[in-house]
Amino acid sequence: xxxxxxxxxxxRVVVSYLTLLVIMSLLFVLLRSMPGSFVSSMIDPxxxxxxxxxxxxxxxxxxxxxxxxxxxxxxxxxGNFGRSPTNNAQxxxxxxxxxxxxxxxxxxxxxxxxxxxxxVGMYLGWWRGSTKDKGIFSTSLFxxxxxxxxxxxxxxxxFNYELGWLPSAYMFTxxxxxxxxxxxxxxxxxxxxxLPMMSLVFIGWVGSMLIMRPTMNNVTDEGYVFLARAKGxxxxxxxxxxxxxxxLIPVVTGAIISLAFLIDGSIIIENVFxxxxxxxxxxxxxxxxxxxxxxxxxxxxxxxVVIMRLFTDVVYTYLDPRIKFGEES
Amino acid sequence: MATExxxxxxxxxxxxxxxxxxxxxxxxxxxxxxxxxxxLGLLIILxxxxxxxxxxxxxxxxxxxxxxxxEPPHDARLTGEQIRTLPHPPAxxxxxxxxxxxxxxxxxxxxxxxxxxxxAMYIGIAAxxxxxxxxxxxxxxxGFYGDTWIDETIxxxxxxxxxxxxxxxxxxxxxxxxxxxxxxxxGIAVTSWLNNCITIRGETLSLRERSYVESAKVAGASxxxxxxxxxxxxxxxxxxxxxxxxxxxxILAQAALAYLGLADxxxxxxGIMLENIKAEGYVFEAWWWLIPPGxxxxxxxxAFYFIGFSMEDVTNxxx
Numbered sequence: 001x002x003x004x005x006x007x008x009x010x011x012r013v014v015v016s017y018l019t020l021l022v023i024m025s026l027l028f029v030l031l032r033s034m035p036g037s038f039v040s041s042m043i044d045p046x047x048x049x050x051x052x053x054x055x056x057x058x059x060x061x062x063x064x065x066x067x068x069x070x071x072x073x074x075x076x077x078x079g080n081f082g083r084s085p086t087n088n089a090q091x092x093x094x095x096x097x098x099x100x101x102x103x104x105x106x107x108x109x110x111x112x113x114x115x116x117x118x119x120v121g122m123y124l125g126w127w128r129g130s131t132k133d134k135g136i137f138s139t140s141l142f143x144x145x146x147x148x149x150x151x152x153x154x155x156x157x158x159f160n161y162e163l164g165w166l167p168s169a170y171m172f173t174x175x176x177x178x179x180x181x182x183x184x185x186x187x188x189x190x191x192x193x194x195l196p197m198m199s200l201v202f203i204g205w206v207g208s209m210l211i212m213r214p215t216m217n218n219v220t221d222e223g224y225v226f227l228a229r230a231k232g233x234x235x236x237x238x239x240x241x242x243x244x245x246x247x248l249i250p251v252v253t254g255a256i257i258s259l260a261f262l263i264d265g266s267i268i269i270e271n272v273f274x275x276x277x278x279x280x281x282x283x284x285x286x287x288x289x290x291x292x293x294x295x296x297x298x299x300x301x302x303x304x305v306v307i308m309r310l311f312t313d314v315v316y317t318y319l320d321p322r323i324k325f326g327e328e329s
Numbered sequence: 330m331a332t333e334x335x336x337x338x339x340x341x342x343x344x345x346x347x348x349x350x351x352x353x354x355x356x357x358x359x360x361x362x363x364x365x366x367x368x369l370g371l372l373i374i375l376x377x378x379x380x381x382x383x384x385x386x387x388x389x390x391x392x393x394x395x396x397x398x399x400e401p402p403h404d405a406r407l408t409g410e411q412i413r414t415l416p417h418p419p420a421x422x423x424x425x426x427x428x429x430x431x432x433x434x435x436x437x438x439x440x441x442x443x444x445x446x447x448x449a450m451y452i453g454i455a456a457x458x459x460x461x462x463x464x465x466x467x468x469x470x471x472g473f474y475g476d477t478w479i480d481e482t483i484x485x486x487x488x489x490x491x492x493x494x495x496x497x498x499x500x501x502x503x504x505x506x507x508x509x510x511x512x513x514x515x516g517i518a519v520t521s522w523l524n525n526c527i528t529i530r531g532e533t534l535s536l537r538e539r540s541y542v543e544s545a546k547v548a549g550a551s552x553x554x555x556x557x558x559x560x561x562x563x564x565x566x567x568x569x570x571x572x573x574x575x576x577x578x579x580i581l582a583q584a585a586l587a588y589l590g591l592a593d594x595x596x597x598x599x600g601i602m603l604e605n606i607k608a609e610g611y612v613f614e615a616w617w618w619l620i621p622p623g624x625x626x627x628x629x630x631x632a633f634y635f636i637g638f639s640m641e642d643v644t645n646x647x648x
Binding site for chain 1: 366369488491494496500501502504505577581584585612616620623626627629635
């Protein structure tokens with residue numbers, strides 16, 4: 001059953017861990033080389049030099065750089081992310097509060113996108129070169145080229161400003177008149193989610209379509225497709241049951257990777273729709289020089305990416321029996 | 330006499346060497362033009378190139394033109410009543426001519442859109458070229474020396490870079506190095522060469538096993554020669570595909586940065602037009618100001634994608 005050797009897996013895990021350490025060091029250097037410091041935002045003009053010094057002392061900025069670096073590396077690996085100076089809260093608490101909001105919006109977008117994208121890609125790949133394929137494909141590329149915030153503005157303009165159907169900002173109704181029951185909260189969130197989700201799905205499905213289309217086109221030449229046809233199965237059955245299933249493998253691995261990049265992609269849309277999630281947290285942290293928060297969020301994304309990349313390699317061996325890792329032949 | 334002869338033979342050998350390539354190019358070109366999508370992309374690029382070379386020729390006004398006042402030197406000031414009509418919807422004839430309307434300062438939208446083309450073309454092509462120049466050679470080397478420490482090192486660098494989130498990383502880079510068009514291009518290139526590198530590596534890994542590489546090796550060709558003379562020509566079409574896609578990605582990334590307020594405000598660009606409309610609060614009131622810049626970005630990015638994916642079809646060896 002196991003097609004992946006234990007030795008290889010162990011090596012990969014060690015390398016992934018080392019990669020993370022390098023990323024962390026890079027983060028440390030990068031964020032410290034940004035001009036300005038969060039301390040300057042905490043200093044009042046009336047403060048004496050002594051008070052400024054005390055603040056610097058409190059945040060550990062007077063210690064030698066190597067000591068800061070060691071502290072940072074040790075703290076992060078023991079799960080101690082420190083406090084945020086601008087939000088005056090534990091970084092971990094901030095992230096825990098923000099994370100579910102991002103997951104709700106982007107998880108559902110992700111699911112919808114990865115249903116539409118591969119389905120369209122399947123049809124286009126199967127009939128590659130037809131007029132239908134050319135038309136839909138170039139249209140989808142055109143859609144793919146739209147700046148995310150611009151298309152969101154267009155949607156807000158039409159559905160919120162002109163028609164007044166959907167809310168354009170926040171996750172909940174401000175000062176709601178309804179009772180806070182589970183059902184009303186859910187309905188309210190869904191209502192507020194409609195527009196951001198529409199804008200995201202509108203562009204987002206193309207990515208998975210782009211992966212699905214060529215792979216689907218490649219499997220059309222495979223022997224088992226001919227066999228299925230020869231058995232007298234209908235074209236539809238061959239396409240969906242026999243060809244698409246195998247063409248889905250790269251899409252699945254692509255999906256796992258892009259899951260890790262969801263937070264990255266969330267930044268602009270969360271900003272447009274005032275969605276209080278991770279994306280906003282990251283941008284605010286970077287722009288306000290809130291290094292503890294910026295470091296922690298970058299770090300979490302890095303962990304996610306590294307784990308996902310390891311995970312895809314392992315999943316790959318199970319999905320496609322022809323692929324073997326780490327077995328010298 | 331002697332030199333003449335050598336010249337002639339030089340020309341001959343030159344011809345001999347290049348004729349098959351020209352022939353191959355002609356064949357690919359024929360296949361490329363079968364794709365209406367790719368030709369459309371080329372046409373869009375052509376229009377934008379003309380705009381960026383000679384914006385003054387295509388724009389209805391100069392950049393200093395202001396509604397009601399016209400071309401400088403302006404000998405009057407806008408009256409309060411005139412200011413209240415700005416941003417002005419598309420207007421033809423008197424009191425002024427603005428085919429796509431004006432923004433809140435009275436500048437013509439169409440003029441700004443046309444003058445911005447050069448900036449976007451510059452960012453797209455420069456960032457695409459830069460990330461290809463980093464990604465393609467690294468991918469080639471990594472693939473050629475597959476399973477050695479060289480390959481390992483390069484792939485680990487790629488892994489590290491993958492762990493850094495794209496947009497926040499760009500923001501940090503731009504914040505460190507200062508906001509200018511050059512720095513934005515460098516930032517985009519630094520973060521976008523990864524996919525090139527990985528795909529080119531995979532392709533090289535399979536090309537390395539071909540018999541003509543084997544025979545070149547046996548004939549005693551150096552590694553550099555094999556990489557650049559034997560493998561690279563087969564990689565080039567694919568790298569052009571990536572160049573086009575990177576260019577499209579760069580244009581979109583620059584727009585996203587401009588939205589976040591991280592763009593060079595001394596330059597004129599579509600991203601900044603959109604940033605201005607947000608900053609001045611006319612997003613939902615001035616559709617003639619909102620739509621053209623976004624559409625311009627979309628069309629240029631789409632043109633690069635169109636060309637890239639048509640090229641992919643042309644160079645796909647399975648067809």
